[in-house]
Amino acid sequence: MVPRLGPLKLKAQIFCGDEPAMGPGKADLLEAIDREGSISAAGRALGMSYRRTWLLVDSMNRCWVDKLVDTTPGGGSDKGARITPCGKQVLAAYRALESRLLETADAGSLDALSPLLREKPLPPS
Amino acid sequence: MVPRLGPLKLKAQIFCGDEPAMGPGKADLLEAIDREGSISAAGRALGMSYRRTWLLVDSMNRCWVDKLVDTTPGGGSDKGARITPCGKQVLAAYRALESRLLETADAGSLDALSPLLREKPLPPS
Numbered sequence: 380m381v382p383r384l385g386p387l388k389l390k391a392q393i394f395c396g397d398e399p400a401m402g403p404g405k406a407d408l409l410e411a412i413d414r415e416g417s418i419s420a421a422g423r424a425l426g427m428s429y430r431r432t433w434l435l436v437d438s439m440n441r442c443w444v445d446k447l448v449d450t451t452p453g454g455g456s457d458k459g460a461r462i463t464p465c466g467k468q469v470l471a472a473y474r475a476l477e478s479r480l481l482e483t484a485d486a487g488s489l490d491a492l493s494p495l496l497r498e499k500p501l502p503p504s
Numbered sequence: 505m506v507p508r509l510g511p512l513k514l515k516a517q518i519f520c521g522d523e524p525a526m527g528p529g530k531a532d533l534l535e536a537i538d539r540e541g542s543i544s545a546a547g548r549a550l551g552m553s554y555r556r557t558w559l560l561v562d563s564m565n566r567c568w569v570d571k572l573v574d575t576t577p578g579g580g581s582d583k584g585a586r587i588t589p590c591g592k593q594v595l596a597a598y599r600a601l602e603s604r605l606l607e608t609a610d611a612g613s614l615d616a617l618s619p620l621l622r623e624k625p626l627p628p629s
Contacts, residue, residue, distance in 0.1 A: 386525070389605070390515040393617055398625045400511070401617070441626035444619075465620065472616035476609065480514070483608040484601065491597035492518055492526070494569075495590065500523045501566035 380407060384481050386496055387489060391477055400442030401473050408435055409462055409470045412448055416459040436460075443469055505532060509606050511621055512614060516602055525567030526598050533560055534587055534595045537573055541584040561585075568594055 381390045381403045392402040399405075411421035422432030440446040447466030451459060462470070506515045506528045517527040524530075536546035547557030565571040572591030576584060587595070 386519050387601075388517040388519060390517075391609075392513040392515075393621065394508075394511050394513060395621050396624045400621060400625070437629055438625070441628065442622055444622060469617065469620055472620075476512075476613045476617065479608055479613045480605050483604055484516075488601045488604045492594065492601065495594055495597075496518065496520050496525060497567055497569060499521045500525070500563070503566065504562055 382477055382481055384484050385489060386493060387484050389477070389480055389484065391473070391480060393473065395442035398438060398442055400439065401469060405435055405439055406470060406473050406477075408432065409439070409447060409466055412436075412460050413462045416461065418448065418450065418460045421460075439466075507602055507606055509609050510614060511618060512609050514602070514605055514609065516598070516605060518598065520567035523563060523567055525564065526594060530560055530564055531595055531598050531602075533557065534564070534572060534591060537561075537585050538587045541586065543573065543575065543585045546585075564591075 381388050383389075390403060393400050407425060408421055408427075411424050412418055415421045415424060418432060418436055419429060422429060425432075427435075436448050440448060443465055445465035446463055447469055449461055449463050506513050508514075515528060518525050532550060533546055533552075536549050537543055540546045540549060543557060543561055544554060547554060550557075552560075561573050565573060568590055570590035571588055572594055574586050574588050
């Protein structure tokens with residue numbers, strides 16, 4: 380999810396060339412894979428289609444120096460997916476970036492905007 | 505346009521309730537209206553449809569304590585659109601917020617991510 384701070388929504392995306400390599404959705408997916416131990420379970424937990432989930436994982440795995448998600452194919456007790464060390468590093472650095480950006484917004488950057496905002500929009504004209 | 509800094513794209517949106525009240529597209533539109541002196545000319549300059557341009561203006565005008573864009577109807581020499589004092593204030597504060605966020609990102613927040621990024625993504629698998 381795109382992080383919010385009061386009236387502010389802040390979406391940080393990291394691009395590899397023209398390809399989005401990390402962003403709010405991919406970071407949430409990495410965390411869900413870490414929690415669920417499976418790519419398809421992670422997608423289900425986030426309400427994403429199977430196809431979209433795999434496309435995001437494939438994209439993440441092609442944009443960084445190492446893959447972010449590792450899968451063990453087959454049906455043994457080892458099967459499933461896990462976040463690689465590179466994946467943990469990228470995820471932590473991305474969450475830290477988001478936090479620092481929100482801290483900046485919190486440290487006075489919204490003070491000139493918030494008082495000018497209505498509580499609710501007027502009805503459409 | 506969503507501002508970029510190296511591999512980072514950063515989209516800041518200000519919401520009034522559930523309605524997006526300011527963001528990269530609306531800020532660009534305000535600047536174009538200020539430049540062109542007309543809502544439809546501003547929309548054309550940004551390659552936006554007439555309908556979308558007016559929807560954005562209507563939305564901006566309902567979310568803040570005062571309207572951001574003022575129109576003079578009719579065909580006199582005064583006709584056209586201009587940014588209100590409140591519009592100038594919101595635009596300046598929004599651009600200042602964007603700048604401070606990018607400064608934060610520039611001040612080391614990307615250092616943990618950039619070295620892990622490939623120059624180009626690998627081809628889709």
